[in-house]
Amino acid sequence: SLHVNAHNSSKVHGLEIYYLNLANSKEAVRVAARENSVSAKKISDLQLILSDLMLNSKIEESENLAQKVLGDTWAYSRKFYKVNDHGVRRAPFYVLMGAQMPAILVELGYITNPTERKRLQNYAYLKRMAWGIAQGIRSYHQDITSFAQR
Numbered sequence: 001s002l003h004v005n006a007h008n009s010s011k012v013h014g015l016e017i018y019y020l021n022l023a024n025s026k027e028a029v030r031v032a033a034r035e036n037s038v039s040a041k042k043i044s045d046l047q048l049i050l051s052d053l054m055l056n057s058k059i060e061e062s063e064n065l066a067q068k069v070l071g072d073t074w075a076y077s078r079k080f081y082k083v084n085d086h087g088v089r090r091a092p093f094y095v096l097m098g099a100q101m102p103a104i105l106v107e108l109g110y111i112t113n114p115t116e117r118k119r120l121q122n123y124a125y126l127k128r129m130a131w132g133i134a135q136g137i138r139s140y141h142q143d144i145t146s147f148a149q150r
Helices: 026-036 040-056 059-077 114-120 123-148
Strands: 002-005 015-020 085-091 104-110
Touching: 015 026, 015 059, 026 040, 026 085, 059 085, 059 104, 059 123, 104 114, 104 123, 114 123
Parallel strands: 002 104, 015 085
Antiparallel strands: 015 104
16 A cells, blocks of 8 residues: 655655554554544554454564565665655554455655655656565565475
8 A cells, every 4th residue: 555644744754664563653653543544542442453353464474575665665765865764664554454465555755745745746756666666575575485485
């Protein structure tokens, strides 16, 4: 799931990727609440429900996918732009729930940051970000394919 982030401070910028799990920071709760269009209190309730669902989910695979996609996207994009790596984070996003395969939410940048807002309107920037994401997916696929052949 591809998204654009926002923050109260226009100075915040960078790339971050989420996978479905219990939120482990206030920032992750804030982003999940905004993306899910609910309050932070509702996120707490959602985390209780999520803990029950986690028994049969693809959390570890999703985390591995997120790591690959972030690594390749950030490594490629930093050749052209100054991009902060906010890392892989976890949070309960509605859009990722119920997926029967590894699933991630990519925040391509902050629309509230003037530099990133301008980049997000630029075809070359979007193409480079898409290339990095595709490379990360390919890398993840190669890893699981080679693991399955062992």
